[in-house]
Amino acid sequence: MNNPERNKFYITTPIYYVNDKPHIGSAYTTIAADCLARLHRQLGEEVHLLTGTAEHGNKIAQSAEAAGKDPQEFVNEVSAKFSLAWDTLGIAPDDFIRTSEERHVKAVIEFFKKLKESGKVYEDDYEGLYCIGCEAFKKESELVNGLCPLHNKAPEVVKERNWFFKLSDYGAILTEKIEDGELIIAPNSRRNEILSFIKQGLEDIAISRQNAKFAIPLPWDESQTIYVWLDELFNYCSAIGYESNKEQFNKFWPADIHVVGKDIIKFHCIIWPALLLAIGEKIPAKVFANGFLTVDGQKISKSLGNAIDPVELAQKYGSDAVRYFLLREIPFGQDGDVSEEKLKARYNGDLANGLGNLVSRLTNMVEKFLDGDIEQYIASPKDLSEVFNDFSSLNFSEGLNKIWAEIAWANQLIDKSKPWDLYKTDPAKVEELLINLVALLYDIAIKLAPIMPETADKIRKIIEADKIVKAEPLFAKIE
Ligand SMILES: [Zn+2]
Numbered sequence: 190m191n192n193p194e195r196n197k198f199y200i201t202t203p204i205y206y207v208n209d210k211p212h213i214g215s216a217y218t219t220i221a222a223d224c225l226a227r228l229h230r231q232l233g234e235e236v237h238l239l240t241g242t243a244e245h246g247n248k249i250a251q252s253a254e255a256a257g258k259d260p261q262e263f264v265n266e267v268s269a270k271f272s273l274a275w276d277t278l279g280i281a282p283d284d285f286i287r288t289s290e291e292r293h294v295k296a297v298i299e300f301f302k303k304l305k306e307s308g309k310v311y312e313d314d315y316e317g318l319y320c321i322g323c324e325a326f327k328k329e330s331e332l333v334n335g336l337c338p339l340h341n342k343a344p345e346v347v348k349e350r351n352w353f354f355k356l357s358d359y360g361a362i363l364t365e366k367i368e369d370g371e372l373i374i375a376p377n378s379r380r381n382e383i384l385s386f387i388k389q390g391l392e393d394i395a396i397s398r399q400n401a402k403f404a405i406p407l408p409w410d411e412s413q414t415i416y417v418w419l420d421e422l423f424n425y426c427s428a429i430g431y432e433s434n435k436e437q438f439n440k441f442w443p444a445d446i447h448v449v450g451k452d453i454i455k456f457h458c459i460i461w462p463a464l465l466l467a468i469g470e471k472i473p474a475k476v477f478a479n480g481f482l483t484v485d486g487q488k489i490s491k492s493l494g495n496a497i498d499p500v501e502l503a504q505k506y507g508s509d510a511v512r513y514f515l516l517r518e519i520p521f522g523q524d525g526d527v528s529e530e531k532l533k534a535r536y537n538g539d540l541a542n543g544l545g546n547l548v549s550r551l552t553n554m555v556e557k558f559l560d561g562d563i564e565q566y567i568a569s570p571k572d573l574s575e576v577f578n579d580f581s582s583l584n585f586s587e588g589l590n591k592i593w594a595e596i597a598w599a600n601q602l603i604d605k606s607k608p609w610d611l612y613k614t615d616p617a618k619v620e621e622l623l624i625n626l627v628a629l630l631y632d633i634a635i636k637l638a639p640i641m642p643e644t645a646d647k648i649r650k651i652i653e654a655d656k657i658v659k660a661e662p663l664f665a666k667i668e
Contacts, residue, residue: 197237198229199441203449204241204286204424207267208252211274212489213527214450214482216499220512221479221521221583222448223280227639228580237441239428240275241286242268246324246417250402260403264289274500279508279642286428288421296427297420298408303468304396305409309355312410315395318344324417326395339452351395352413359463360391366462366472373475374458375583376522379451383458394460422461426470443471448583451478477583480524497529509641510536510664516585516640517593533667541664543596544633544644550603551630552651553659555623558612561656563627576636585640592636599626627652 202222205215219240226238243249244264253263268287275282286293304310317326322340326347336343364387366372367380374380397413398404404414423431425444430437449457454476462472481488484495503511514532517539519525555563579588603626612619631652638645644663651660 196234197441197445198226198234199237199429199444199446200226200229200239201425201444201447202240203447203453204243204288204421205271206248207242207244207264207271208249210267210270211499213484213497213499214489215271216274216278216511217482217515218448218450218479219275219280220278220515221585223275223282224512224516224580224585224639225446225448225583226283227281227642228577231635231638232577237284237429238282239284239286239425240271240280240282241284241424241428242271242288243417243421243424244268244287244289245404245420247321247402248324251321261289277500277503277508279503279512284428286424288424292433293424293427294405296432297405297415297423299432300423300426300468301396301408301415304354304464307467307469309358309467310352310396311355312350312352314348315351315353316346316348317395319347320344349399351399352397352407352410353393354396354464354467356391356394356460356463359459359466360387362466363387363459363462367458371474372458372462372472374454375475375477379454379458379476379478379522383454386455387459391459418456419460419464422456422464425473444473446475446477447473448477448479451480454478477522479521480519482519483524483526485528486526497527502529502532506532506536506667507643507664509644510540513540513589513641517589518586520586521583536664537666539593541662541666543593543600545662545664547596547600547603547630548648548651548660548663551599551623551626552657554603554608554619555627555657556659558608558616558619559623559657561658563624563652563657580639588636589640592633595629595633599629602626627657 200222202219203215205211222238222240226236230236242264249264250260253260256263258266264287272285288294318329318332319325320327320337320340320342322337322342327337327344332338332344363372364384367374367384374383396416396419397407397410398416399413401414401417404417405420407413407415425447426438426442429441431442447457457473457476465472483489484497487495489496499511506514511532514535515527517535518527518531555561576588576591579585579591602622606619606622608619608622630648634645634648634652637648647663651657
């Protein structure tokens with residue numbers, strides 16, 4: 190939609206650290222990106238959905254050591270878990286990049302050579318507070334009681350000679366591009382956060398580290414390694430062929446949207462576009478930040494033992510139910526609370542009693558009263574535009590609210606019309622009612638396809654069959 194003349198849509202998720210298996214937060218971001226990718230495919234665009242894993246840095250070296258494994262063996266295992274988790278959740282990326290792959294490493298080296306040539310890079314001594322959990326330097330003002338608020342750990346004092354990027358040169362141009370809408374940041378609260386952060390004045394950033402393990406050497410100074418965050422950001426370019434396939438790169442770059450968590454927007458909305466401008470590349474069109482999830486009102490943490498496993502939920506309730514729950518429950522972009530109890534309530538209420546019930550009673554009546562014979566109905570695109578507009582602006586919950594209002598209306602109409610009695614006196618009226626309701630259900634299936642692809646497919650097949658027969662329950666109730 191952002192590039193009608195090119196008819197392409199390049200969408201990315203963050204790449205995830207392979208220090209642990211996928212959690213509900215990374216599943217949430219990736220499901221949303223997959224739904225958006227499916228929507229754009231359905232609209233006939235050439236879509237490229239990229240996800241992957243970040244496999245460099247001290248944190249990963251430490252996790253591998255704790256697991257008693259060789260780092261490469263360790264990252265191979267955890268990366269495979271991510272791939273499998275996304276598959277279980279119905280997520281279908283077009284590419285899965287791993288930062289330990291040669292295609293990535295080669296591209297990052299090219300990128301850094303260009304960055305050096307830009308004249309925006311210099312060497313200096315540096316002393317700062319480094320949180321290994323964040324893999325980032327922290328300002329005193331960002332700490333709470335001397336601890337990193339995200340990791341509850343005191344950062345290390347790091348004093349070393351590093352290479353720096355003149356980020357301080359980019360405040361005015363970034364502000365202009367954000368205000369002009371050349372770089373869209375959503376939701377608006379995040380846009381305001383970035384604009385006010387830039388207003389306080391940007392500081393130059395270290396782009397290399399001394400003595401970092403498991404990282405890419407700096408091409409012009411082998412005593413240093415590339416700061417992992419910058420290596421990782423470049424995955425969005427390396428994956429589509431920055432170094433190896435210019436034709437594909439030119440086709441897909443710039444990204445139409447980076448979907449990220451709100452904790453990493455400074456990297457994506459300030460550092461990343463500034464680096465791209467320095468090397469003469471286009472900047473992404475849009476960065477959308479989702480909020481944080483809590484479980485039963487508590488921050489998700491391993492030590493609290495409240496982490497809920499998205500793969501286990503998908504195995505128990507089905508991937509469509511998990512996708513539906515996460516995108517319906519919380520307006521995308523806001524923080525929200527999840528729990529298995531809430532998922533179960535939506536599963537039994539909205540899915541089994543709502544959509545599932547409509548499908549089974551409607552198909553039952555079409556079989557009984559119309560002998561399963563019904564005219565083919567093809568949805569007109571006009572009927573779909575409102576919900577698809579909600580989805581394309583990542584307003585998933587609003588679009589789903591509209592679909593479920595139609596489901597509730599259809600169920601009520603059946604209750605009120607009492608087709609079982611009406612058929613005895615006015616079979617033509619029942620026929621008209623059922624044809625209209627099947628048409629509505631077909632529309633609903635098309636609208637739901639990006640969010641609940643398996644369910645949508647089942648409903649379409651039921652309606653498109655030569656003869657409609659009473660459908661098996663789509664969602665068996667779970668007590
Ligand atoms: Zn931290």
